Amino acid sequence: MDVMVLNGDGIGPEIMNAAIKIINKLHENFGLNINPVEYDIGAVTLDNGKWDLDHILDEARKYKAILKAPMGDPKLRNTGGTEKALDVILSLRFDLDLYANVRPVRLLPGVESPLKSYNNPDSINYTIIRENSEGLYSSHFGGLVLRDELAIDNQTITRKGTERISRFAFELAKKTKGSPKDGKKSVVCVDKSNVLRSFAFFRKIFSEVSSRYDEIVAKYMYADAMAQHMIIRPDELNVIVTENMFGDVLSDLGAATVGGLGFAYSGNISDNMGMFEPVHGSAPDIAGRNIANPTAMIMSTSMMLDWLGFGKFSKIIEDSLFNAIRSGVRTPDMGGNATTSYFTESILKNM
Amino acid sequence: MDVMVLNGDGIGPEIMNAAIKIINKLHENFGLNINPVEYDIGAVTLDNGKWDLDHILDEARKYKAILKAPMGDPKLRNTGGTEKALDVILSLRFDLDLYANVRPVRLLPGVESPLKSYNNPDSINYTIIRENSEGLYSSHFGGLVLRDELAIDNQTITRKGTERISRFAFELAKKTKGSPKDGKKSVVCVDKSNVLRSFAFFRKIFSEVSSRYDEIVAKYMYADAMAQHMIIRPDELNVIVTENMFGDVLSDLGAATVGGLGFAYSGNISDNMGMFEPVHGSAPDIAGRNIANPTAMIMSTSMMLDWLGFGKFSKIIEDSLFNAIRSGVRTPDMGGNATTSYFTESILKNM
Ligand SMILES: CC(C)[C@H](C(=O)O)[C@@H](O)C(=O)O
Numbered sequence A, B: 001m002d003v004m005v006l007n008g009d010g011i012g013p014e015i016m017n018a019a020i021k022i023i024n025k026l027h028e029n030f031g032l033n034i035n036p037v038e039y040d041i042g043a044v045t046l047d048n049g050k051w052d053l054d055h056i057l058d059e060a061r062k063y064k065a066i067l068k069a070p071m072g073d074p075k076l077r078n079t080g081g082t083e084k085a086l087d088v089i090l091s092l093r094f095d096l097d098l099y100a101n102v103r104p105v106r107l108l109p110g111v112e113s114p115l116k117s118y119n120n121p122d123s124i125n126y127t128i129i130r131e132n133s134e135g136l137y138s139s140h141f142g143g144l145v146l147r148d149e150l151a152i153d154n155q156t157i158t159r160k161g162t163e164r165i166s167r168f169a170f171e172l173a174k175k176t177k178g179s180p181k182d183g184k185k186s187v188v189c190v191d192k193s194n195v196l197r198s199f200a201f202f203r204k205i206f207s208e209v210s211s212r213y214d215e216i217v218a219k220y221m222y223a224d225a226m227a228q229h230m231i232i233r234p235d236e237l238n239v240i241v242t243e244n245m246f247g248d249v250l251s252d253l254g255a256a257t258v259g260g261l262g263f264a265y266s267g268n269i270s271d272n273m274g275m276f277e278p279v280h281g282s283a284p285d286i287a288g289r290n291i292a293n294p295t296a297m298i299m300s301t302s303m304m305l306d307w308l309g310f311g312k313f314s315k316i317i318e319d320s321l322f323n324a325i326r327s328g329v330r331t332p333d334m335g336g337n338a339t340t341s342y343f344t345e346s347i348l349k350n351m
């Protein structure tokens, strides 16, 4: 099966290289039937006109799964390359209707949390479902500035959008082991329904959907309270579902509690397509130096395989990655001095 | 000078009682000229019709300073008392044009941070300036739900609003000691200007204002990156300025890093009026049991006195509060067993 691979900018090609090596090894040794089709799409090739948005979307529609490296290059801010890359990222999510942005917050083996009470792998282990097709973000494609005096963006919440994202969250909760603390399966609806009607609407639809999932506890929390909760009692969390902008901020908060963006992986999922990507950026400052941490890219690959139905291969990736880290192999951001290639080789050796 | 005192709901009257005792002692012993005028305004008296919004706003306009306890009572959700209390809170901010919500994030002596690297008092010490008069919150007074299918709220950012809040942030930065790490004075503009035009407008106006403050470093960060930064390197922060909704979420995040809402105090400030309040809620579950932690209420009082020009008295409050805590006096939420009254008496004794 062909998978679209977007190499991106900065450290993108380097960490994607790690992911592809792993996919190829799974193919050679265990018969995984995945063929990565590489595209040099990123701020650079958008800037020099090699690619444009429509062309990219047309290509993307041919695939069931996309593996995406980070895009963007601050050097191209004035020429428009950075803005174009951002448009590509958001258009892939919106135009392909990849409505569920799945962001696991998981303390991996060998990684240190900045939180005092959380030291064991999986002592933090929950998933944020960020609504990815409407909310405040949809105003990226609208938005008004009037006479340099006033600017307005809209937060749009629909019944359809909220129903499907709520269902997605409950279906995911079913498949989890529940919260690390007591194994209770729950979905928390996160909003500011006390302040805004659109959030009250979100909460109401969520609540309607929840009645179809008796076996999962439906909970409700305001976004400010959730920001606290994720720091004070993350072990009580299982699945969180929230609006697009809140999901953006809370998922970065969650990433910080499990060691930073280097370990934050994600999937953007519709009913028939999925795009998988690290949450971190293209880190141009360390690009080309063979020191980038490919963990989030590799975990995104594992997530993709799992979503495609290749759970067995996903497990092989995670086991060998965790074993490599446990055996002390660490990139500079993790306090070690392994190169990206050495880190990758150690995983391959463990497979 | 008369100060309006809103007693609120739940633990409100108990913690306000602590604050008033302290004000009275400062009056008796040191000649502080403040006369607290108490109002039993809260969800309960809004619910039973003793007070209504217009009446409250009319009273409030007579004062230069307001000291406000938390309001709200979930028991009154169906009768509308809770919603009315929320309207009062937001109307006090919006109708009185208290545009700057000042929220210090400060690790107080004797209080433990959940973050591994931050153990000393003031090792976290920065201030979030939350824009309090527009942004997404202003849609509380608008907002649309259409045919149970769609809901829309607006995020409105104005030049006037952004100019004054930016100026406020830079003026505050001038008066601080800079960041705990290296004493550098800075203001970080927090937005998602990469995604939304209203945020790009916010950033642009902020940048214009920053050019008038050569002595302060102007910085820029996306809201998701700031959520990380507040967990990973809070000691680098000095002053943050951001939109209303982001300010709501980030200030709770900040509070969690310095021991929780029990220690989060705030001021809502216009060019000629100020309202001071704890960030926490009315905690009805522990109301009437004389176990509430009055720290945030007392620190709000101290902030009010400082703002009114009574810096000397503000200092007396903080010194005696910190001494009490340092000597081991702790309410149950702090892991001790002091009652609210005992805690307050210990502060009074230290004065
Ligand atoms: C790059 C940016 C547009 C993106 C977002 O804001 O969604 C990123 O922060 C993310 O979280 O995936």
Ligand SMILES: CC(C)[C@H](C(=O)O)[C@@H](O)C(=O)O
Residues within 6 Å of the ligand: A194, A195, A224, B086, B089, B090, B248, B279
């Ligand atoms: C009570 C509520 C309306 C309020 C807000 O959302 O602003 C509170 O959370 C706060 O932060 O002061």
